[in-house]
Amino acid sequence: GAGVSQSPSNKVTEKGKDVELRCDPISGHTALYWYRQRLGQGLEFLIYFQGNSAPDKSGLPSDRFSAERTGESVSTLTIQRTQQEDSAVYLCASSRDGRYFYGYTFGSGTRLTVV
Amino acid sequence: KNEVEQSPQNLTAQEGEFITINCSYSVGISALHWLQQHPGGGIVSLFMLSSGKKKHGRLIATINIQEKHSSLHITASHPRDSAVYICAVHGSSNTGKLIFGQGTTLQVKP
Numbered sequence: 514g515a516g517v518s519q520s521p522s523n524k525v526t527e528k529g530k531d532v533e534l535r536c537d538p539i540s541g542h543t544a545l546y547w548y549r550q551r552l553g554q555g556l557e558f559l560i561y562f563q564g565n566s567a568p569d570k571s572g573l574p575s576d577r578f579s580a581e582r583t584g585e586s587v588s589t590l591t592i593q594r595t596q597q598e599d600s601a602v603y604l605c606a607s608s609r610d611g612r613y614f615y616g617y618t619f620g621s622g623t624r625l626t627v628v
Numbered sequence: 629k630n631e632v633e634q635s636p637q638n639l640t641a642q643e644g645e646f647i648t649i650n651c652s653y654s655v656g657i658s659a660l661h662w663l664q665q666h667p668g669g670g671i672v673s674l675f676m677l678s679s680g681k682k683k684h685g686r687l688i689a690t691i692n693i694q695e696k697h698s699s700l701h702i703t704a705s706h707p708r709d710s711a712v713y714i715c716a717v718h719g720s721s722n723t724g725k726l727i728f729g730q731g732t733t734l735q736v737k738p
Contacts, residue, residue, distance in 0.1 A: 619671040
């Protein structure tokens with residue numbers, strides 16, 4: 514597609530429920546990143562996929578968070594047993610192959626509210 | 629201490645003023661990015677720098693690799709420049725992930 518697409522754009526969920534957030538990267542971009550931005554705070558790295566390599570999961574805050582990517586296309590970020598501190602904007606970005614000189618394109622984010 | 633520090637955290641300016649936002653980092657980098665985030669969350673990449681200076685319209689970005697410092701300048705500021713400006717670095721380990729500063733919230737008043 515023309516840009517990075519994320520869905521849903523907004524999600525309100527009850528504490529304890531599981532949620533799935535979706536990211537469609539730009540076609541042909543092998544690198545895909547998930548970031549989180551909690552209210553009033555900076556962006557935090559969550560996970561990075563590059564082609565068929567093992568993902569860099571070093572930013573996932575707990576084992577309630579997991580992400581998958583099918584080949585070089587769609588990625589899903591899953592949060593199990595959501596907590597109020599999970600409320601944030603979850604941003605996805607993609608890049609041609611992860612090397613810095615190709616730059617990044619960000620999606621518009623999913624605003625998650627846990628009540 | 630954060631690996632990427634921005635200053636100031638908040639900035640209010642009058643329309644037409646020259647604005648400077650600073651970014652210092654403590655890690656080795658391949659490149660530094662300046663990003664703009666408008667209310668509603670969308671992020672736009674303004675510049676990617678690995679050396680020197682870049683200019684786009686009223687925006688100028690500079691980087692000093694030796695001093696591990698970058699600045700973003702906005703000339704003839706306008707209320708539509710009001711946004712959060714974020715400095716982010718791509719580490720030299722080439723893992724692909726960005727390390728972000730906390731952002732500078734800019735408000736330009738008419």
